[in-house]
Amino acid sequence: MEQVLPFYVICDESYSMEDHIDALNDGLQKLHAAVGSDPVVADKTRFCIIGFSDDAEVLLELSDLSDVTSTKGLVVKGGTNYGAAFRLLRDTIDGDVANLKAEGCRVYRPAAFFLSDGQPNYDWRSDFARLTDPSWKSRPNIVAFGFGAVDESTIAEIGTFKSFIADNTIGPAEALHEFASALTKSIVQSGTSMTNAGDVTLKVPDQVPGFTELKADEI
Template identity: 50%
Template sequence: MQILPFYAVCDESSSMTLHIDTLNKALFELHQEISTNPTVADKTRFGLIGFSTDAHELQPLVDLSDLEELPALEASGLTSYGRAFDLLRRAIERDVTELKAEGHDVYRPVVFFLSDGEPTDNDWEQPYQDLLAAAFRPHIIAFGITEGADRTVIAQVATFKAFMQEDGNADVAPALREFAASLTRSIVRSVSGATAAGTGMSLQVDDQVPGFTAVSLDKL
């Protein structure tokens, strides 16, 4: 099979307490979308990582059509980006290696990173750089949750797109759902130029995400 590993990395620190229900609802709908949209369902495997003082694989990479329900996030503790990126790097390396050993072809992994952009560790950039230096480095789409989320940090984490929630009460679910579908379609489409000029970012997805404002990565 051709498989796209898809990870949601969610901030469940205590500063997210007011928004954790919104995130859980969004994950539920993302699960619905991934498992019912055949374009996404047939190609993706989904994993969920939650992080606060430490990071945990709440759901190891799985075929969502084999899964009844995703585990829920629970807010508490600090916000350790370093632990999150370190765990993500190890999970991706292990998962892609296993998938390839099983005979599958694997697309570059995709990460949805959802946070209020307030890491409490000061040394998270090294684990982040290690993640981006890995052979299976993922595309990261960062979502700033809450109105007061730190735009600079969210844009810094993203490798492809970054979005800020316009209203702290806005529904996150439609954004994740639509983005998952359009991103999958874009990733699996063939693009021109294997040996000729024209390399570079080839993903084409809409910058209009309901309830969110796109953040330019170029300015940073």
């Protein structure tokens, strides 16, 4: 039975990303080249890109990156609607998991890498609660990255697995390349962690240059 660990990257396309979107697209292209050229990793992982601003859109359907020749780039648009991103992610995962299981795949809990540089302009917590509902078996492990004007508390709340905030030791463009590099490493290391017995561990770097990991607060 084929084993599949799905990865989703959810990227801010709001107007505040105008000076940074090219660096992010470049980083994602390098990720595509690295993962798509590794047959072992590409065979065991799938990758999806979702962009969001006032609304959200699937820019790359969940795919084996070795089969993808090109991807639709991120494009700067309007506001910052986290809720639209979380709604689309939930619905997309539901459909993807059902399709993979129908193909006879053994599917592991998805990983979702969320990136934003600004505070949301819309209510989002009800959609986030639906996405992270403990009763939903396919709820993703979320790794959240923030930079620019986003609040640390917001990013810490979204990252259910790990959260990182830019520490301004490097410029935004370099930080976005480091985000893409961390995502690439996570896909490669997680994909190669699968055993014949069916065990797999989501691997996320403990340290990402230009970012500080946020610790969860006790409540």
